[in-house]
Amino acid sequence: MAFPKRKNIQQGTRQQLVIVGSKNPVKINCTESGFHQAMNTSVLVEGLNVDAGISKQPIGDEETLLGATNRAKNSKNVFPEADFWVGIEGGVDTFAGxxxxFAWIFIIDRxxxxxxxKTASFILPKAIANLVNDGMELGDADDKIFDxxxxxxxxxxxxxxxxxAIDRKEYYQQAVVLALIPFVNETLYDNISDTL
Incomplete structure (x- = not known):
């Protein structure tokens, strides 16, 4: 798979290539904006269709984070030449009825x-929650309820x-910045490697 060539910027500093484990334009755009905001550098962000390895509508933190992790790892397996790989997975959970x-962001570097x-969470209306509980994905439930x-x-x-007031790109972008904290504070987070 070939992606556009990276531009050289400012005296030999090369543009970072970031692969997102999704072709969803919202996920690609929030990643590009989040990297620019956190690292103040030029990045080339491309999306790949990869399997999250979980149910279509993840329930709870554990499954949702696993989906984000799988998307990042599977992107790295498909395109190992990049500098970063990003997985973004939206999920739902029930608490106090x-x-x-919410969503989880997972990032791997070279x-x-x-x-x-994790993003902030918000309460869904009962009409949407009922559809999700009946097996519908959140996005499809939104489409049905809001036409x-x-x-x-x-x-x-x-x-x-x-x-x-908050769109999905902005909502995810903040969590992308937060997920980049270990990469912009490397000396404080020198033991953050997972077994990949």
Whole structure:
């Protein structure tokens, strides 16, 4: 698989190549913005369709983080020449009788170091929660309740429910920045490698 050539920037510093384990434009855009915000560097971000290895609608932190981790690792297996690999997975969980939505971000670099972070969570309306509990994916439930099409590649539930105050890209971008903390504080996080 060939991606565009990286540009050389500022006296020999080369552009970092970041692979996202999804072709979803929201996930690609939030990754690009998050890397630029956290590292203040130019990156080339490309998406790959890879398997998350979990159910279509992950439930709980453990399954959702596993999906993000698998997306990053599978991206690295498919395109090992990159500098970073990013997995982003949205999930839901029920707490105190209410369904919450959130996402996990998992990042791997060339040295095998990892970073991860979780977004903020928000409560879903009962109508959406009921559809998800009946086996529907959150994005499909959003589309059905709000009469949309493919909202998960646009504003997502968070954008619809906040009436545009926070869109899905902004929502994920903050967690991408948080997942990059170990990479911008390398001396404080020198034992962050997972077994890959």
């Amino acid at each position: 209410e369904m919450h939505a 040295q095998g170091r990892t970073g991860k972070a 949309r099409e493919n909202s998960k590649q646009e504003s997502g539930a968070v954008g619809i429910l906040t009436k545009g």
